[in-house]
Amino acid sequence: MNKGEKTKQKILDNALVLFSTKGYEATSLKDIASSIEIKAPSIYAHFSSKEVLFEKVTEYVKTDYIEFIRKQAVDLHLFSSKEMLYELLVELNKYFYNTDLGLFIKKFGFVPPEKFKVLLNNMYAETEREIEKLLYTILEGDSKERFVDKQSIVTSFLCILDGTLFYLMNFPYEEYERRLNRTWEVFWNGIVIK
Amino acid sequence: MNKGEKTKQKILDNALVLFSTKGYEATSLKDIASSIEIKAPSIYAHFSSKEVLFEKVTEYVKTDYIEFIRKQAVDLHLFSSKEMLYELLVELNKYFYNTDLGLFIKKFGFVPPEKFKVLLNNMYAETEREIEKLLYTILEGDSKERFVDKQSIVTSFLCILDGTLFYLMNFPYEEYERRLNRTWEVFWNGIVIK
DNA sequence: GTCTATATAACGATAGAC
DNA sequence: GTCTATCGTTATATAGAC
CATH class of the missing domain: 1.10.10.60 (Homeodomain-like)
Known part of the structure; x- marks a missing residue:
């Protein structure tokens, strides 16, 4: 370089x-x-302009985030589906907590400025698809547990990911962890059929 | 006037x-x-300034939102706890969808500008307390169902509220509804003890 | 590729007439 | 209480020297 x-x-x-x-x-x-x-x-x-600079930053963030999600598919393959789902939730949260890129997604991915709404919504949609693929792989690799339908799991996983990210950004780390674990238990309890 | x-x-x-x-x-x-x-x-x-104007808008929004939540306590007392929780989730979402005030909370409550972070975090905390009170009333009024601990219910309810709000703002209404209902089912399944 | 100087426009805010 | 005129500042962006 x-x-x-x-x-x-x-x-x-x-x-x-x-x-x-x-x-x-x-x-x-x-x-x-x-x-x-x-x-x-x-x-x-x-x-060439401030707008273009912002767009290039967005591209840069998207590439890194999607790469991170794909990396999880490799890193997580050793555990049970319960452990994998929990680890994935935690790892995604950590990514948002530890990297500058996570801060960007948190700030602009959820409530985009009107000017860049289409661009940022596309970014969100792409990352959602990546997480969905990963969840399907995790769920299909498990023959021990009986789950509710996969669509509900994906949707509610993404939903609690957004929610816990909010906790992560707006509360002290300990409070965030407490809330993450409470939410996780309700989620896990809600997706397995006993 | x-x-x-x-x-x-x-x-x-x-x-x-x-x-x-x-x-x-x-x-x-x-x-x-x-x-x-x-x-x-x-x-x-x-x-007296643009900053003061923004602060007055914030006060105005907070007052209206808290009044809305308190009104739910009266409007919802006829149903079973399951119906009440679901209705509360839907009504809160509707509030955010239908009113200009909801848009403001969505925009600034979740990712506040640095300048107004303290002010807006306080607003969020106050509304959270109001919803928590309401949830406690609903759960304590029910002797039929057995629930997991109340703290977990409150935390995960608030978590999925944030998540579904994101769906509401960023997807067509039908897609939002589909996602809300999927998430609700996992949530309800997760908080009752069978 | 970085600089200084500058064009041009918009911003928040104030002064003072009415 | 609303207006016009204006101040001081800052913004994005360009021109041209080095």
């Missing part, structure tokens, strides 16, 4: 963080530029 | 809608003013 590409990547990284914390409108190109110690007009050597 | 108060209320109403759809930064005082056919500086006769 040469110097130009390095700068471009630094712009993407810092734009990601600033957009996520301050919001799109509240983040100026000067904010982004000064965070990597260049001047605002230099950004235009790499991106 | 005299003319001055009427204008003040119109500013609040229109600011609510514009903030919710465009976001705080992307909404200018001129946008708000021209939507009620006055000029931007006239707003300062009613509110």
Whole structure:
């Protein structure tokens, strides 16, 4: 990676963080530029406008997130379906907690600015499909448990993922963990047929 | 209500809608003013700054939402606990779907701008407490069903409320309904002890 | 590829007439 | 209480030197 590409990547990284914390409108190109110690007009050597920059950040985030989900399919194959579902929920939450990219998805994926609504809804839909595929694999690999229909499991899993993410972002970690585990128990209890 | 108060209320109403759809930064005082056919500086006769205006809108929304939740306690007392929980979930979703105030909570309650984070988190916490009280009343009024512990029910109810709200805002109504019902079934199945 | 200088527009907010 | 005129600031974006 040469110097130009390095700068471009630094712009993407810092734009990601600033957009996520301050919001799109509240983040100026000067904010982004000064965070990597260049001047605002230099950004235009790499991106043709602020809008395009935001779109490129979105692409970057989507690629990374989908890659992460696919990686889970490999990492999780050793456990029982119960353990796998729980681990998947926790790992997804961790991804959102630990990475700047998670913060971006949390901020813009759920309540997108009007300007980028189509773009961001497409991103969400794609990641949802990836998680759905992964859930199907987990559920089909289990012959011990009897489950309610798969569609209900996928839908409610995605639903509690959104809910726990909200807890993760807005409560101290301990409170989040308590809430995650309570919600998980109701979910697991709700999807198995006894 | 005299003319001055009427204008003040119109500013609040229109600011609510514009903030919710465009976001705080992307909404200018001129946008708000021209939507009620006055000029931007006239707003300062009613509110001392844009920040204060946003805070007043937040207060207005909180008051209305909490009143709505309390009203549910009266409206819902005729059904079984299963019907009441389901109706409550649906009614809360409807509130968010049908009113401008719901859009505001959806936009700013879940991912607040840094500037108003404390204010909005307090609003969320207060509404959460109200829903919790209501859930306790519903669950304690039932002697037929056996439930898992109440805390788990409250937490997972709030969790799926957040999740279904996301579905409501980002999918066509029919898809939302399908997802709501699937999630509800897993939830109910998960909180009763068979 | 980064800089300085600048164009152009919009913002929040104030002053003062009516 | 609403207006016009305006201040001071900041934004995105461009031009052109190096």
